[in-house]
Amino acid sequence: MAVSDMIAPASGPAAGATPYLFHRHALVVRITHWINALAIVFLILTGLSIFNAHPSLYWGKQGSDIDAGTRWLQIGSATAVGAPYGYLRIGALEIETTGLLGRSAAANGQQQAIGYPSWATFPSYRDLGTARNFHFFFAWLLIANGLVYLAYALANGHLRTNIMPRLRELRWSNIAHDVAQHARLKFPRGEDAGRYHILQKLAYAGFILGLMPLVILTGLGMSPGINAAWPWLLDIFGGRQSARSLHWIAMNLITLFIIVHLLMVVLAGPFNEIRSMITGKFRIDPEPRP
Amino acid sequence: MTLSRRGLFGFGGAAAGGLLLSGCDSLASNAKLKAIVQSAEGASERWQRLIGRDALAPEFSTADISADFKVNGTREPSGAAYQAHKAVNFADWRLAVTGLVNNPLSLSLADLRRLPSRTQVTRHDCVEGWSAIGQWTGPQLGLILRAAGLKTNARYVVFRCADTYGSGPSASDYYESVDLIDAFHPQTILAHTMNGAPLDVGHGAPIRARVERQLGYKHAKYVTGLDVVASLAGHGRGKGGYWEDRGYEWYAGI
Numbered sequence: 001m002a003v004s005d006m007i008a009p010a011s012g013p014a015a016g017a018t019p020y021l022f023h024r025h026a027l028v029v030r031i032t033h034w035i036n037a038l039a040i041v042f043l044i045l046t047g048l049s050i051f052n053a054h055p056s057l058y059w060g061k062q063g064s065d066i067d068a069g070t071r072w073l074q075i076g077s078a079t080a081v082g083a084p085y086g087y088l089r090i091g092a093l094e095i096e097t098t099g100l101l102g103r104s105a106a107a108n109g110q111q112q113a114i115g116y117p118s119w120a121t122f123p124s125y126r127d128l129g130t131a132r133n134f135h136f137f138f139a140w141l142l143i144a145n146g147l148v149y150l151a152y153a154l155a156n157g158h159l160r161t162n163i164m165p166r167l168r169e170l171r172w173s174n175i176a177h178d179v180a181q182h183a184r185l186k187f188p189r190g191e192d193a194g195r196y197h198i199l200q201k202l203a204y205a206g207f208i209l210g211l212m213p214l215v216i217l218t219g220l221g222m223s224p225g226i227n228a229a230w231p232w233l234l235d236i237f238g239g240r241q242s243a244r245s246l247h248w249i250a251m252n253l254i255t256l257f258i259i260v261h262l263l264m265v266v267l268a269g270p271f272n273e274i275r276s277m278i279t280g281k282f283r284i285d286p287e288p289r290p
Numbered sequence: 291m292t293l294s295r296r297g298l299f300g301f302g303g304a305a306a307g308g309l310l311l312s313g314c315d316s317l318a319s320n321a322k323l324k325a326i327v328q329s330a331e332g333a334s335e336r337w338q339r340l341i342g343r344d345a346l347a348p349e350f351s352t353a354d355i356s357a358d359f360k361v362n363g364t365r366e367p368s369g370a371a372y373q374a375h376k377a378v379n380f381a382d383w384r385l386a387v388t389g390l391v392n393n394p395l396s397l398s399l400a401d402l403r404r405l406p407s408r409t410q411v412t413r414h415d416c417v418e419g420w421s422a423i424g425q426w427t428g429p430q431l432g433l434i435l436r437a438a439g440l441k442t443n444a445r446y447v448v449f450r451c452a453d454t455y456g457s458g459p460s461a462s463d464y465y466e467s468v469d470l471i472d473a474f475h476p477q478t479i480l481a482h483t484m485n486g487a488p489l490d491v492g493h494g495a496p497i498r499a500r501v502e503r504q505l506g507y508k509h510a511k512y513v514t515g516l517d518v519v520a521s522l523a524g525h526g527r528g529k530g531g532y533w534e535d536r537g538y539e540w541y542a543g544i
Contacts, residue, residue, distance in 0.1 A: 045314070050419070051419070053417070053418040053419055054416070054418040054419035054420050056419075056420075061350070061354060061413060061421065061423065062354070062356055062413060062421040062422055062423050063420060063421060064356070064360040064416075064420035064421065064422050065360060065420070066356075066357075066358040066360060067356075107315075122314050122315075122317075122318070123314070123315050123318040124314065124315050125315070127318065127537070128417065128418070128538075129533070129536060129537030129538040129539075130318050130324075130537055132417070132538070132539065133324070133327050133328050133330070133331075133537070133539070134318070134327050136330040136331070136334060136539075136544060137326070137327040137328075137329070137330035139330070140330050140333050140334075222415075223334075223338075223543060223544040224347065224413075224415050224502070224503050224504055224505060224542075224543055224544075225334075225338040225342070225503045225504065225543025225544060226338065226341075226342075226543075226544070227347060227348055227413075227503075228342050228345040228346055228347045228348070228502075228503045229338060229341045229342025229345045230341070230342070231348050234348060240413065240415065240421050241421055244419060
């Protein structure tokens with residue numbers, strides 16, 4: 001069946017049980033979505049590359065190799081009983097992570113002592129200068145793109161109407177119901193699939209209004225030039241090394257968001273979901289009427 | 291039919307993903323793309339100059355000073371000339387001020403110590419990600435430049451250094467540069483004293499630059515001369531610093 005055959009008649013939802021396509025995502029939303037996706041992929045890959053130059057995190061204003069007191073996370077490599085191994089230390093806890101963190105195979109197959117493995121970094125080899133060049137380019141792209149999206153979503157009400165939870169949706173019974181539906185992998189059908197439910201709204205609103213500002217501001221908080229111009233950023237985050245730690249935590253939450261987001265796309269019907277973010281059209285299969 | 295189409299979509303996505311990952315490193319070496327990506331440096335510089343051209347870097351209390359300030363880069367210049375200076379406690383060390391100046395200067399360490407100085411407790415941020423806090427004392431760079439008198443076409447101040455960094459064919463003289471905004475910034479000093487004591491060899495004895503609003507590699511150690519220039523083309527490979535010549539940003543405020 002050709003796609004044009006499925007386009008809804010002018011009467012839209014009233015067309016009964018015939019499947020139809022409706023215009024789900026505006027052009028601005030679709031374009032900014034994909035630019036954002038591209039930027040975030042490069043920001044994470046280059047960010048992990050930058051992290052590998054000093055794979056330790058601290059709380060407070062300062063922190064370097066000798067500051068074991070304020071260090072709360074470290075990825076490293078050590079030798080035990082003559083055999084090198086990789087580890088992740090969080091506080092007093094040490095987990096052996098050979099093959100993934102601390103020690104893993106380089107692109108040429110050679111084992112090496114390195115924080116994140118080569119497949120998770122851009123470039124795949126150690127090149128802090130190139131990683132930084134790309135990181136800051138995509139950071140600017142992320143900010144510019146995010147501002148375009150926000151201007152659009154605020155001006156036409158997209159954020160308020162489609163993303164922000166309504167007060168009545170925040171009732172525990174409604175949240176519990178949506179959690180239960182997700183746990184059973186039961187996703188909205190029919191006309192109900194045409195709007196976001198509370199967990200989706202919380203995830204998207206949290207990402208757009210929580211994680212994105214956090215990751216951008218903690219990134220700026222690490223810049224010595226911005227520290228001079230906007231010293232209040234350091235006061236908010238509790239010092240440059242705290243900002244660096246929070247930047248890393250935000251990266252992990254963003255990665256978690258992406259994993260869940262992709263999983264949900266696959267579970268909810270990847271063809272329809274991905275098409276709706278490319279062409280804007282989302283197929284609705286109306287529930288049979290009683 | 292729908293299923294196969296969905297399958298195709300999934301396959302296409304996975305193939306595109308795989309292609310992206312395997313092709314990634316070639317993106318890093320694509321000259322055209324590199325030029326586009328490096329344009330972000332100019333955006334960062336212009337933005338930071340716009341929001342805080344004269345802003346001061348945060349200063350800390352002496353209680354915040356790091357117990358052990360990490361030594362990085364050159365730990366001790368190995369050249370015979372430097373070793374000879376070190377043997378006599380830098381008594382004969384000279385700082386040459388040359389280039390686009392009306393009065394070229396040659397200042398001894400004693401001259402520099404006699405000049406009015408600024409003391410500041412600041413945070414040093416390495417490009418690798420770590421930070422340490424130290425107290426630095428020395429004359430403002432602007433004071434020395436005003437004494438030398440800049441010609442109207444002066445644009446940058448290049449720091450010549452006594453150390454050679456790197457090994458093998460990539461080894462070359464360390465150097466750095468700043469524009470006149472940072473050169474005349476009140477916190478840009480030539481530090482001869484660290485944490486109240488004469489600067490030690492690991493941290494750049496007898497004098498190092500402090501460029502407090504930029505990353506550690508801008509803070510040249512073992513400074514032997516200031517060359518005032520109109521263009522960065524005449525030093526190193528022309529990018530304005532040892533690390534800049536190796537792909538790092540010249541504007542290191544980020």
